[in-house]
Amino acid sequence: MTIRVRFAPSPTGFLHVGGARTALYNWLYARHNKGTFILRIEDTDEARSTDESLSAILSGLRWLGLTWDEGPGLQNEGAFGPYFQMARPDVYRKHLDVLLAQEKAYPCFCTKDDLEQMRNRALLSKRAPKYDGRCRDLPKAERERRLCAGEPHVFRFARPSEGAIQFNDIVKGLVSFESELLDDFVLVKSSGVPTFMFAGAVDDHLMKITHVIRGDDHLSNTPRQIQLFEAFGWKDMPAYAHISMIHGPDGARLSKRHGATSIEEFQKAGYLPEVMLNYLALLGWSTSDSQQLFSPKENFKEMAEKFELERCQRSPAVFDTEKLKWMNGVYIRQLTKDELRDRAWPYLKEAGLVTDSTDEPTKTFVREALALEQEKLVVLSEAPHLIDFLLVKEVVFDPESVEKVLKKEGALAVLEGILLEFEKLDVFTTQNTEAVCRSFAEAKGLKAGQVFHPVRVAVSGRTKGPSLFHMLELLGKTTVVDRIKKTLDGAHLSAR
Ligand code: GLU
Numbered sequence: 001m002t003i004r005v006r007f008a009p010s011p012t013g014f015l016h017v018g019g020a021r022t023a024l025y026n027w028l029y030a031r032h033n034k035g036t037f038i039l040r041i042e043d044t045d046e047a048r049s050t051d052e053s054l055s056a057i058l059s060g061l062r063w064l065g066l067t068w069d070e071g072p073g074l075q076n077e078g079a080f081g082p083y084f085q086m087a088r089p090d091v092y093r094k095h096l097d098v099l100l101a102q103e104k105a106y107p108c109f110c111t112k113d114d115l116e117q118m119r120n121r122a123l124l125s126k127r128a129p130k131y132d133g134r135c136r137d138l139p140k141a142e143r144e145r146r147l148c149a150g151e152p153h154v155f156r157f158a159r160p161s162e163g164a165i166q167f168n169d170i171v172k173g174l175v176s177f178e179s180e181l182l183d184d185f186v187l188v189k190s191s192g193v194p195t196f197m198f199a200g201a202v203d204d205h206l207m208k209i210t211h212v213i214r215g216d217d218h219l220s221n222t223p224r225q226i227q228l229f230e231a232f233g234w235k236d237m238p239a240y241a242h243i244s245m246i247h248g249p250d251g252a253r254l255s256k257r258h259g260a261t262s263i264e265e266f267q268k269a270g271y272l273p274e275v276m277l278n279y280l281a282l283l284g285w286s287t288s289d290s291q292q293l294f295s296p297k298e299n300f301k302e303m304a305e306k307f308e309l310e311r312c313q314r315s316p317a318v319f320d321t322e323k324l325k326w327m328n329g330v331y332i333r334q335l336t337k338d339e340l341r342d343r344a345w346p347y348l349k350e351a352g353l354v355t356d357s358t359d360e361p362t363k364t365f366v367r368e369a370l371a372l373e374q375e376k377l378v379v380l381s382e383a384p385h386l387i388d389f390l391l392v393k394e395v396v397f398d399p400e401s402v403e404k405v406l407k408k409e410g411a412l413a414v415l416e417g418i419l420l421e422f423e424k425l426d427v428f429t430t431q432n433t434e435a436v437c438r439s440f441a442e443a444k445g446l447k448a449g450q451v452f453h454p455v456r457v458a459v460s461g462r463t464k465g466p467s468l469f470h471m472l473e474l475l476g477k478t479t480v481v482d483r484i485k486k487t488l489d490g491a492h493l494s495a496r
Contacts, residue, residue: 004030063273397461
């Protein structure tokens with residue numbers, strides 16, 4: 001049997017980390033089993049589905065590298081399409097007709113008010129609100145008459161009312177629902193558009209889905225979809241795996257309140273796509289030896305080989321931003337200098353530090369500048385701030401650093417002395433500049449810091465930055481000398 005799994009997002013919002021994780025688990029499962037990963041767009045919520053959301057979902061999946069084998073946007077979409085539910089009206093109509101013919105579905109003419117009253121009555125008598133089935137037993141003639149008169153209606157499922165529905169969830173184990181607690185849910189809305197419940201089950205069958213891997217929040221839909229499979233007499237019921245929800249550190253379901261939740265936000269913040277994959281994979285799944293880092297080689301082949309649905313946890317996973325940051329740092333440190341520059345480039349561009357026509361020498365300079373901060377860099381969006389002072393023509397001074405360092409007694413004299421020494425240096429290397437600064441300090445009876453700090457602020461405008469002498473070497477003698485001179489001029493001016 002070929003494993004066929006699907007990610008079935010509704011394009012009603014951005015790609016949430018939970019959705020991305022569902023897609024990832026499906027993708028991993030398909031690859032582990034040399035199966036097929038299908039993307040199906042469940043766009044039957046006419047009011048909330050948007051093109052904007054669809055493109056956010058598609059670009060999020062592409063950015064993460066979660067490529068699909070069948071579905072929208074592929075040159076050859078696959079043999080089971082269309083993969084947009086709104087493009088399959090005839091399919092659902094035909095299947096509704098099958099149920100209607102067997103009296104397993106019926107039209108319901110209840111109005112919004114009727115349903116509201118039903119609900120209130122149920123709540124008053126402390127029963128779980130559910131449709132009371134009143135249209136199920138309408139006489140056939142009345143049904144026909146009202147249909148012919150064009151009275152607004154939906155189609156409901158005439159659910160079998162006895163017994164329990166049980167299924168063996170791959171993650172949760174044996175799950176059981178009393179049929180009695182289920183209701184005659186809506187199959188087709190008054191607009192003629194199917195509900196997700198109906199369309200999803202029909203498509204899982206037609207698309208030969210073998211495993212439905214989705215969030216825990218869909219658990220209560222499963223008995224309903226199983227009843228649909230049974231009503232149609234389909235024997236190819238997929239296996240189900242409901243993966244645990246993602247919570248914030250406070251134990252509440254992950255939401256905006258906890259910070260970034262969409263893949264796009266993490267991308268903007270400068271997390272690497274492979275870090276998101278590695279991190280999301282562990283949000284609810286672990287190997288027996290709790291491996292934390294996976295090789296991204298060959299599209300995370302190692303991870304796909306090790307992935308097992310059976311090892312997904314039942315309890316909610318907690319989203320830990322600190323761990324994600326740690327992981328991003330680890331991956332960033334593994335990049336080559338060229339890779340780091342390429343990854344950081346869009347962020348530098350956005351900050352106006354580079355452009356598409358930046359020349360080769362500057363590109364090399366940027367590469368070396370980033371390399372100086374590679375150890376420290378956590379997210380790529382920090383890159384512009386970490387290196388901007390190296391790229392600008394005029395240094396912008398941080399007032400606090402000026403106050404704390406340059407205005408200290410003796411600081412300007414140090415700069416004047418160092419300026420002379422630097423001017424004398426023929427070979428302006430890390431080692432030489434350090435040696436000069438150290439011997440200058442010694443000769444004047446100063447602590448190393450009393451020399452290093454003013455030099456750093458004079459050259460960079462701030463107290464924090466990359467290793468001082470590496471930075472001096474990168475900037476080069478001309479720039480360093482020039483910056484010290486300008487600082488002295490400026491400092492003398494403000495002191496007057
Ligand atoms: N369209 C559903 C959603 O976006 C997923 C349904 C499913 O996976 O069965 O939540």
